[in-house]
Amino acid sequence: MSKPPDDFDAIRLLMVFNRATPWYLEIIGFKSYCRPVLSEPMLIADQSANSGWRHRLSEMEIPITVGRDSTLSRTLKGVIRGRRITADEGIVLHNHNSFAGLCALADMIKRSRYGDHVFFNDNLHINPTNICTLACRFCAFRKGLRHHESYALSPEEFVSRIESCGTSIDEVHAVGGLHPQWTINHYAEIFRSIKARFPGIHIKSLTAVEIKHIAIRSGLSIRETLGALKEAGLGSLPGGGAEILVDSVRDRICRGKELSEEYLEIHGTAHSLGIPTNCTMLFGTVEEIVDRMTHLDTLRIQQDASGGFQCFVPYPFLPDKARLPEARLASANEIIRVIATSRIMLDNIPHIKAYRMNLGDALASIAINSGADDIDGTVGHEEIMHEAGSTTRSDFSERELARLVISSGLVPVKRDSTYSSLRIIGENERTNILQPLASPV
Numbered sequence: 022m023s024k025p026p027d028d029f030d031a032i033r034l035l036m037v038f039n040r041a042t043p044w045y046l047e048i049i050g051f052k053s054y055c056r057p058v059l060s061e062p063m064l065i066a067d068q069s070a071n072s073g074w075r076h077r078l079s080e081m082e083i084p085i086t087v088g089r090d091s092t093l094s095r096t097l098k099g100v101i102r103g104r105r106i107t108a109d110e111g112i113v114l115h116n117h118n119s120f121a122g123l124c125a126l127a128d129m130i131k132r133s134r135y136g137d138h139v140f141f142n143d144n145l146h147i148n149p150t151n152i153c154t155l156a157c158r159f160c161a162f163r164k165g166l167r168h169h170e171s172y173a174l175s176p177e178e179f180v181s182r183i184e185s186c187g188t189s190i191d192e193v194h195a196v197g198g199l200h201p202q203w204t205i206n207h208y209a210e211i212f213r214s215i216k217a218r219f220p221g222i223h224i225k226s227l228t229a230v231e232i233k234h235i236a237i238r239s240g241l242s243i244r245e246t247l248g249a250l251k252e253a254g255l256g257s258l259p260g261g262g263a264e265i266l267v268d269s270v271r272d273r274i275c276r277g278k279e280l281s282e283e284y285l286e287i288h289g290t291a292h293s294l295g296i297p298t299n300c301t302m303l304f305g306t307v308e309e310i311v312d313r314m315t316h317l318d319t320l321r322i323q324q325d326a327s328g329g330f331q332c333f334v335p336y337p338f339l340p341d342k343a344r345l346p347e348a349r350l351a352s353a354n355e356i357i358r359v360i361a362t363s364r365i366m367l368d369n370i371p372h373i374k375a376y377r378m379n380l381g382d383a384l385a386s387i388a389i390n391s392g393a394d395d396i397d398g399t400v401g402h403e404e405i406m407h408e409a410g411s412t413t414r415s416d417f418s419e420r421e422l423a424r425l426v427i428s429s430g431l432v433p434v435k436r437d438s439t440y441s442s443l444r445i446i447g448e449n450e451r452t453n454i455l456q457p458l459a460s461p462v
């Protein structure tokens with residue numbers, strides 16, 4: 022982030038305290054603050070690890086910050102029994118006076134699913150164009166067609182961006198503006214060219230509003246558009262553009278974008294075609310806490326219906342002097358609260374991502390101790406968040422990213438785009454890379 026929020030250090034201290042080693046806490050008389058411990062060794066985390074997570078949760082040691090708090094312990098019991106946390110209860114959790122307890126509960130749930138593991142992948146972000154027919158009020162990325170900094174990559178230019186790292190990355194992540202002239206042919210050609218040159222690379226591309234725009238420009242239905250793009254090589258949708266799935270909020274921050282119902286319909290159609298997707302939430306603009314909880318509840322209902330969300334990616338609005346001056350920015354404390362509450366509420370979406378391009382590495386390292394289990398990827402190049410003020414390094418190697426996870430007290434697991442191929446970074450490798458980060462923020 023361009024400017025770390027002022028409560029950042031306090032949060033870091035709290036998290037260090039919550040995660041301190043048991044022997045140390047015994048000495049100072051706070052043994053039950055220790056990190057939740059599983060009664061059995063955790064298996065490598067994959068989808069099958071999710072099936073018994075409530076049972077594992079029931080067997081975990083309960084931190085004192087959770088056990089001695091009536092709201093949190095009641096929530097824990099409810100989660101173990103399979104009871105859904107309502108949006109109203111989500112508000113209470115989000116605002117709960119024990120920040121440490123809220124994070125400890127979310128961390129318990131994360132650990133019941135994945136133990137110490139935190140996932141990342143080797144990916145490359147490419148933005149095919151910054152030209153956009155819309156003008157969302159939070160967006161620092163879009164340019165008009167005739168703006169001197171506008172650009173639009175040809176399929177050849179797009180593929181040439183992959184050349185230098187094509188053998189090391191697993192995934193291309195591509196989202197961009199709504200180009201007024203491009204139809205489905207442009208994207209299908211890009212995807213086919215990537216697959217012809219790098220057949221093993223997974224293509225995660227296009228937000229719901231891009232799909233809608235391409236469908237309209239091409240005279241196709243959403244289903245036909247997604248089907249044709251899948252045929253051309255599209256592997257999954259990244260989930261961007263959900264913002265807040267409350268239309269009165271959307272009307273204020275991104276008028277003209279797809280409605281909440283359309284976002285859900287496009288993702289549901291993708292799921293029905295066997296295209297997995299992520300889902301996101303942009304918070305800290307003009308929404309109320311109740312809108313955030315409505316958003317989580319809405320995603321949960323959609324997941325019950327269509328089942329294809331792999332990962333939820335919450336990220337805060339990064340401000341500058343020009344965009345959304347009335348935004349009620351989220352502090353670092355609030356960002357971690359959102360991530361923790363998401364983990365507790367979203368019982369049917371397996372992964373919660375700490376998107377380091379937006380959060381920054383230091384806050385991401387706290388987030389993966391507060392409910393998040395994924396820290397995204399090596400990224401390679403990123404424009405959307407950096408245009409908005411992010412200073413997070415986008416040139417991390419796999420080794421540097423693993424080091425970030427290890428320095429957070431956790432175990433890095435390299436994944437593919439669908440979490441179906443997983444590799445724990447081994448002990449030797451961990452020993453070799455267990456050095457402090459030169460530049461942790």
Ligand code: SF4
Nearest residue numbers: 153155157160163198
């Ligand atoms: S957020 Fe996306 S749709 Fe909105 S203006 Fe920016 S590029 Fe265009």
